[in-house]
Amino acid sequence: MSRRKLIAGNWKMHMGPGEAGPLAQAIKKAVMDVMVADVTVAPPYLSIPEVVAALRHTGIQVAAQNLHWESSGAYTGELSSEMIAAAGCTQVIIGHSERRQYFGETDQTVNKKVHAALRVGLAPILCVGETLAQRESGAEVAVVESQLEGGLAGIHEDDLQRIVLAYEPVWAIGTGKTASSDQAQAMHGAIRSWLRGRYAGGVVSSLRILYGGSVGPANAALLLSQPDIDGALVGGAALKADSFARIVEAAG
Ligand code: PGA
Numbered sequence: 307m308s309r310r311k312l313i314a315g316n317w318k319m320h321m322g323p324g325e326a327g328p329l330a331q332a333i334k335k336a337v338m339d340v341m342v343a344d345v346t347v348a349p350p351y352l353s354i355p356e357v358v359a360a361l362r363h364t365g366i367q368v369a370a371q372n373l374h375w376e377s378s379g380a381y382t383g384e385l386s387s388e389m390i391a392a393a394g395c396t397q398v399i400i401g402h403s404e405r406r407q408y409f410g411e412t413d414q415t416v417n418k419k420v421h422a423a424l425r426v427g428l429a430p431i432l433c434v435g436e437t438l439a440q441r442e443s444g445a446e447v448a449v450v451e452s453q454l455e456g457g458l459a460g461i462h463e464d465d466l467q468r469i470v471l472a473y474e475p476v477w478a479i480g481t482g483k484t485a486s487s488d489q490a491q492a493m494h495g496a497i498r499s500w501l502r503g504r505y506a507g508g509v510v511s512s513l514r515i516l517y518g519g520s521v522g523p524a525n526a527a528l529l530l531s532q533p534d535i536d537g538a539l540v541g542g543a544a545l546k547a548d549s550f551a552r553i554v555e556a557a558g
Contacts, residue, residue: 309514311557312537314346315544316399326353330360332547340551342558348399351385358394369397372405375418387422397429401457403476413456420457424465431470432457438477447496454500463509471515472539478519480541487528490517494534523552530557
């Protein structure tokens with residue numbers, strides 16, 4: 307089954323109001339001629355309105371980087387999936403390793419967030435990935451499988467169709483160290499076979515698994531040519547329109 311690739315730019319805590327709109331405009335210009343893949347950008351919360359406005363009618367989707375699982379309530383500093391959808395987002399990154407590492411996210415909170423996103427029709431981009439110590443001890447597949455088990459608890463086939471997975475080895479994020487295309491493909495294959503053990507084949511074959519961790523214009527084509535790598539979640543290289551556009555182009 308052929309899966310349309312997805313290139314998603316995670317802007318992290320960069321590009322506040324006033325900076326995000328111009329970057330979105332530049333991305334629109336650079337990417338429109340090379341839309342050989344689906345394209346998403348994930349700005350910080352406060353910049354979502356101006357990015358949504360800049361990208362209206364382009365087909366480029368806007369994602370949030372996080373959400374809270376309740377619809378509303380006394381949760382200072384949080385935003386609900388309802389609010390994120392109302393702001394014009396169609397997708398949301400969930401369980402990024404920086405959130406797991408610095409903000410105490412667990413597979414259990416990640417799972418609640420996946421359910422909350424689906425409740426309002428936001429497509430979750432669910433992130434999994436092992437640390438360097440876990441890889442060095444040979445535990446990488448077991449770690450990722452247990453993140454999948456936790457993150458996807460209670461998710462049925464119909465819902466799985468709306469989920470995108472992102473494999474991001476923690477040791478490759480922002481370090482300039484990418485997993486080799488063989489290492490990445492091996493993990494993506496392991497993820498797909500884990501899913502095959504739990505869900506119907508058709509749904510699993512159409513599910514997209516992105517790779518993330520120091521993806522840039524120089525390594526994107528090789529990574530994206532692997533049979534189970536269906537796109538990229540891009541951090542640093544997504545903050546410049548031309549490098550982001552070259553990654554999108556490499557998905558063709
Ligand atoms: P990076 O970040 O491309 O800067 O390594 C990727 C990510 O954290 O999603």
